[in-house]
Amino acid sequence: MGRITIAIDGYSSTGKSTVAKQLADYLGYVYVDSGAMYRAVTLYAMQQGIISKAHFDTSKLIASLPEIHLKFYKEPSWNKAHIFLNGKDVEDKIRNLEVSEFVSPVATIHEVRAKLVAQQKQMGLEKGVVMDGRDIGTVVFPKAELKIFMNASAEERAQRRYKELLERGEQIKFSEVLKNIQARDHIDTTRDDSPLVKAADAIDIDNSEMNLEDQFHTVLQLAKDRIAGRV
Numbered sequence: 001m002g003r004i005t006i007a008i009d010g011y012s013s014t015g016k017s018t019v020a021k022q023l024a025d026y027l028g029y030v031y032v033d034s035g036a037m038y039r040a041v042t043l044y045a046m047q048q049g050i051i052s053k054a055h056f057d058t059s060k061l062i063a064s065l066p067e068i069h070l071k072f073y074k075e076p077s078w079n080k081a082h083i084f085l086n087g088k089d090v091e092d093k094i095r096n097l098e099v100s101e102f103v104s105p106v107a108t109i110h111e112v113r114a115k116l117v118a119q120q121k122q123m124g125l126e127k128g129v130v131m132d133g134r135d136i137g138t139v140v141f142p143k144a145e146l147k148i149f150m151n152a153s154a155e156e157r158a159q160r161r162y163k164e165l166l167e168r169g170e171q172i173k174f175s176e177v178l179k180n181i182q183a184r185d186h187i188d189t190t191r192d193d194s195p196l197v198k199a200a201d202a203i204d205i206d207n208s209e210m211n212l213e214d215q216f217h218t219v220l221q222l223a224k225d226r227i228a229g230r231v
């Protein structure tokens with residue numbers, strides 16, 4: 001078998017993007033962080049005053065969608081592709097807790113999903129892609145040759161994300177991070193459009209007790225087997 005499509009879904013902070021990126025680098029595939037696209041739409045809505053702590057104007061956000069242009073671009077010296085929102089590199093800005101607080105409600109909006117899913121499908125036309133998110137194996141690439149569904153305990157995931165945010169210099173409490181992760185888990189799994197659910201043919205990986213290396217080798221072996229047509 002030639003190049004395949006790899007879909008990695010699962011809960012927040014399970015290590016999806018880390019393993020997806022490692023896999024893409026190893027195989028010479030393109031890595032696409034679909035969550036960055038939902039985050040960039042959210043950032044746009046925040047910047048335009050369409051959403052804030054005080055209000056959330058769904059109709060205005062839907063009407064603004066044609067003005068939102070997303071692109072991934074990688075300089076040779078960068079470790080991964082950055083996401084550009086209307087020509088501006090927003091890779092760093094989309095990672096703060098404020099964006100994390102609004103992103104899951106934004107991701108429930110059907111029109112937002114339709115726009116981003118269409119772009120994601122385009123990016124996978126040539127195969128040789130590893131995409132991570134919540135609905136990649138169920139909606140974006142239902143025919144992906146390899147589907148992984150990742151999970152870990154909420155406490156462990158919140159610890160991982162808390163450490164990352166502290167390293168970014170955010171003044172934040174562990175309890176806020178845990179609350180955000182639990183709130184997003186709830187919204188992502190209960191929304192009507194493309195909820196976070198394991199595809200019937202996805203392979204479950206719980207990495208609560210796995211380090212990054214073990215997790216990578218587990219997924220790489222699965223990918224090699226698929227590429228060689230062994231399973």
Ligand code: CDP
Pocket residue numbers: 011012013014017034035036038039103104105107132133134135136184188
């Ligand atoms: O912070 P984390 O890496 O867990 O999340 P992310 O992958 O950056 O995604 C942020 C949010 O975008 C998720 O909590 C979902 O609400 C939404 N999302 C989605 O609905 N569908 C996707 N394919 C990817 C992300």
Ligand code: CDP
Pocket residue numbers: 011012013014015016017018019132160161164207210211212215
């Ligand atoms: O993409 P997702 O939100 O699923 O997770 P990530 O951004 O790849 O990983 C979140 C954080 O957890 C990163 O700092 C990873 O290095 C860390 N992590 C870990 O320490 N051990 C794992 N088995 C998986 C992730």
